[in-house]
Amino acid sequence: MSSEAVADIGLVGLAVMGQNLILNIADHKYDIVAYNRTTSRVDDFLANEAKDYKNVHGAHSIAELAKKLKRPRRVILLVKAGAPVDYLIDELIEHFEPGDIIIDGGNSNFNDTNRRYKALKEKGFLFVGMGVSGGEEGARYGPSLMPGGDERAWPHIKDILQDVAAKSDGEACCDWIGPAGSGHFVKMVHNGIEYGDMQLICEAYDMMHKYLKLDNQQMSEVFAEWNKGVLDSFLIEITRDVLAYKTKKGEYAVDKVLDEAGQKGTGKWTAITALDIGMPLTLVSEAVLARCLSSIKDERTRASKVLDGPAFTEYKGDKKAFIKKLEQALYASKIISYAQGFQLIRAAGKEYGWDFNNAAIGLMWRGGCIIRSVFLGDITAAYRADPNLENLLFYPFFKDAIHKAQGDWREVVAFAVSNGIPTPCFTTALSFYDGYRSARLPANLLQAQRDYFGAHTFRVLPSEANEDFPEGKDIHINWTGHGGNISASTYSA
Numbered sequence: 001m002s003s004e005a006v007a008d009i010g011l012v013g014l015a016v017m018g019q020n021l022i023l024n025i026a027d028h029k030y031d032i033v034a035y036n037r038t039t040s041r042v043d044d045f046l047a048n049e050a051k052d053y054k055n056v057h058g059a060h061s062i063a064e065l066a067k068k069l070k071r072p073r074r075v076i077l078l079v080k081a082g083a084p085v086d087y088l089i090d091e092l093i094e095h096f097e098p099g100d101i102i103i104d105g106g107n108s109n110f111n112d113t114n115r116r117y118k119a120l121k122e123k124g125f126l127f128v129g130m131g132v133s134g135g136e137e138g139a140r141y142g143p144s145l146m147p148g149g150d151e152r153a154w155p156h157i158k159d160i161l162q163d164v165a166a167k168s169d170g171e172a173c174c175d176w177i178g179p180a181g182s183g184h185f186v187k188m189v190h191n192g193i194e195y196g197d198m199q200l201i202c203e204a205y206d207m208m209h210k211y212l213k214l215d216n217q218q219m220s221e222v223f224a225e226w227n228k229g230v231l232d233s234f235l236i237e238i239t240r241d242v243l244a245y246k247t248k249k250g251e252y253a254v255d256k257v258l259d260e261a262g263q264k265g266t267g268k269w270t271a272i273t274a275l276d277i278g279m280p281l282t283l284v285s286e287a288v289l290a291r292c293l294s295s296i297k298d299e300r301t302r303a304s305k306v307l308d309g310p311a312f313t314e315y316k317g318d319k320k321a322f323i324k325k326l327e328q329a330l331y332a333s334k335i336i337s338y339a340q341g342f343q344l345i346r347a348a349g350k351e352y353g354w355d356f357n358n359a360a361i362g363l364m365w366r367g368g369c370i371i372r373s374v375f376l377g378d379i380t381a382a383y384r385a386d387p388n389l390e391n392l393l394f395y396p397f398f399k400d401a402i403h404k405a406q407g408d409w410r411e412v413v414a415f416a417v418s419n420g421i422p423t424p425c426f427t428t429a430l431s432f433y434d435g436y437r438s439a440r441l442p443a444n445l446l447q448a449q450r451d452y453f454g455a456h457t458f459r460v461l462p463s464e465a466n467e468d469f470p471e472g473k474d475i476h477i478n479w480t481g482h483g484g485n486i487s488a489s490t491y492s493a
Contacts, residue, residue: 004068005068005069006031006068007033008030008032008070008074009157010034010059010075010076011033011077011078012036012088013036013077013078013079014034014041014045015078017078017136018036018078019045020136020137021076021132021139022034022045023140024139024142026053028164030160031055031056031057032057034057034058035058035062035064039061042058042059042060045058046058062088062094062095063095066096071099071100073096073097073101074101074103074160075100076103076130077102077104077106078105079106081108081109085104089116093123093125096125098123098125100125100126101125101126101127102120102127103129103157104128104129105130106132107264107265108184109269113127113184117149117150117179117181118180120150126152127149127153128153128157129147129148129149129180129184130145130146131145131183131184132145132187133187134166134369134370138166138368142164142173142367143368144165144166144174144190144368144369145368146174146183146187146190146361146364147183148178148181148182148183148186149180149183151176158176162175166372167367171363173364175360175363175364177354177356177357177360177361178356179353179354180352182352182354185348185354186361186364188269188273189341189344190369190370191266191267192266192267192341193338193371194267194371195263195267195287195291196283196286196287196425198235199287199291200425200426201236203416203422203423205219205239205243206422207412208222210312211314211315212319213315214319216252216254219243220241222323223237223240223243224240226327226330229327230327230374231327231330231334232373233373233375234369234371242254260294261295263291267288270284271288273344274344277351279344280432281341282340282428282432283333283336283429283432284337285428286424286425287424289424290424310418310419312420322415325412328404328409328412329408329411329426330426331405332402332406332409332433333426333429334375335393335398337425337429338392340432342379357383358379359380359384362379378397378398379392382397391436393436402433444461448479452479457474459474459475
């Protein structure tokens with residue numbers, strides 16, 4: 001070991017997230033070395049934000065970084081996903097040795113992490129893809145951390161990561177996820193659920209704004225009240241604050257924000273992955289599409305002048321009673337979103353051979369991250385009670401909650417449709433629920449159509465099987481013929 005080796009861990013990337021995570025690590029009495037490709041940022045950071053920290057060291061090159069790290073070397077990368085990560089890895093392994101640990105803490109696509117994990121393992125390096133959630137404040141005071149990759153790295157990084165992570169009921173919001181890109185996969189699903197939560201909140205806001213004609217202060221008070229109950233969460237809390245915020249001129253700032261939503265891709269990745277695996281992640285997909293619809297502002301503006309719909313009239317009923325119904329509709333839709341998210345995680349475990357601990361994932365999301373909420377405590381309890389739970393909707397707590405809420409939920413969706421208020425996530429959540437609880441769907445007709453035009457074959461219901469329609473066989477009919485006689489050559493195993 002070099003005599004210069006003084007640091008327990010290094011971090012590359014001195015944007016605000018990186019700086020805050022360094023200070024968090026230093027607060028927990030670990031020595032850490034900071035590096036940035038623009039080395040002047042290292043000097044500025046040491047002279048300003050980290051000036052009172054004797055256990056924060058600087059490096060002006062990857063070679064110097066490597067020399068200052070104790071073996072096995074441990075380094076966290078907090079840089080833009082994609083090519084910059086590959087570039088840094090190539091630089092690091094020139095100065096690192098087999099057995100050293102590289103942690104990618106950026107928002108990398110889990111497929112890229114799978115590739116890097118495999119390539120670095122072949123070279124003897126221990127690669128970890130770690131989801132990090134909580135934003136700048138989380139990085140500084142306790143983020144949610146989702147590490148996965150080469151499990152041999154875990155004993156060397158566990159204490160550091162769990163010390164700096166957020167805590168929920170005394171437990172660290174950080175645990176080992178699994179091999180390869182599993183950590184970044186779980187972070188991707190987290191972000192997808194975040195898309196859904198945000199869109200649901202926006203739809204509730206739109207209902208109150210357009211239908212109930214509440215002003216921003218009134219809506220802020222509604223969200224403040226919701227934050228005391230089943231919807232208690234970080235996103236409800238910040239919505240309360242956003243709606244109440246006024247400029248120096250006394251104007252509500254949110255009203256000045258252009259209604260074009262941005263996105264960085266993780267929600268889209270979640271929806272695409274669900275489609276690839278064949279899982280009905282309808283709510284997150286609609287949330288992504290809602291952002292896409294918002295982005296065609298000019299076209300929407302032109303459409304608003306030529307396409308008719310119901311006229312908005314102020315609600316004449318009991319507004320407080322309707323707000324209670326809206327709260328239940330939001331809660332029920334949120335349950336569906338998380339049920340779908342964990343359904344995707346379950347399917348991915350089978351697809352990629354990853355043995356996910358859903359209770360641990362629920363705990364990791366319970367604090368520090370953007371979707372943190374009281375609700376996630378109930379999810380953790382569900383999976384601790386039954387680690388093999390097929391779907392959250394089968395757990396008594398969530399089943400009862402959905403049963404209690406669905407009358408209000410249906411009424412809210414009906415009101416929105418009748419009054420022309422777009423509620424894609426409320427609506428798709430309810431449609432999924434009704435589809436999921438249907439023992440039989442009209443897909444029998446769809447399969448017959450596919451067989452008619454493309455000879456794609458179909459299988460029969462066990463209750464309808466006979467010698468002409470044998471169970472478990474792929475059958476094709478000439479649908480333009482008569483009588484439906486089927487010879488042995490028209491079906492195959």
